[in-house]
């Protein structure tokens with residue numbers, strides 16, 4: 538999950554990334570060039586818990602001040618635990634917690650920071666897995682992703698007039714690093730750049746950007 542503070546007139550965004558895992562955040566810090574490291578703040582926290590999300594919000598406000606843009610990209614990349622009759626309820630609860638409950642709790646916590654400002658954005662990254670069974674054994678991935686798609690839909694319908702730009706990027710293919718690229722998959726850096734451009738433009742709201750292939754990053758978003 539990332540919150541951004543737009544400083545695009547000078548030197549880009551200040552970005553805050555929240556994760557439950559400090560090791561992942563340290564890895565991210567190492568990935569960023571020394572000259573721009575000052576623009577990245579990392580915070581450890583579980584945005585699926587109401588108490589912890591609130592704590593993270595307070596720390597965020599103290600450390601960076603006003604938040605202009607929120608990107609919610611929660612969940613997991615892949616799940617193929619098997620067909621439903623083989624699964625315990627615990628597994629379905631975990632899937633729903635990771636894909637839906639964290640998306641809801643973090644939205645409820647962070648949306649008030651941006652909702653009344655037309656220069657602010659809230660963007661959900663979602664997946665096309667929610668529309669169909671991708672392959673045998675991936676059913677709970679579809680159930681979880683579908684619930685996130687439905688949540689985004691009801692936000693558009695429940696809040697048709699909010700000034701904040703509320704958008705969804707729906708990725709209907711895989712995402713990979715250059716070292717592990719599959720034809721048709723999106724390069725993670727190119728996807729990140731496209732999302733940043735979308736956030737910077739702030740020209741549309743209540744829109745679903747459907748990304749089916751790498752070329753769509755340019756035609757659909759840019």
Ligand SMILES: NC(=O)c1ccc[n+]([C@@H]2O[C@H](COP(=O)([O-])OP(=O)(O)OC[C@H]3O[C@@H](n4cnc5c(N)ncnc54)[C@H](OP(=O)(O)O)[C@@H]3O)[C@@H](O)[C@H]2O)c1
Nearest residue numbers: 556557583584585611612613614639662663664708711712
């Ligand atoms: N990867 C793909 O090929 C692909 C394709 C199509 C669509 N998508 C969509 O992209 C979105 C993100 O998936 P991804 O592939 O980027 O998965 P990912 O690499 O597993 O990232 C998901 C992130 O969600 C975070 N998260 C989950 N629950 C959290 C919580 N309660 N508190 C804080 N952080 C939490 C995880 O953080 P920690 O575990 O570090 O806390 C993790 O960094 C999903 O909506 C997915 O449907 C991905």
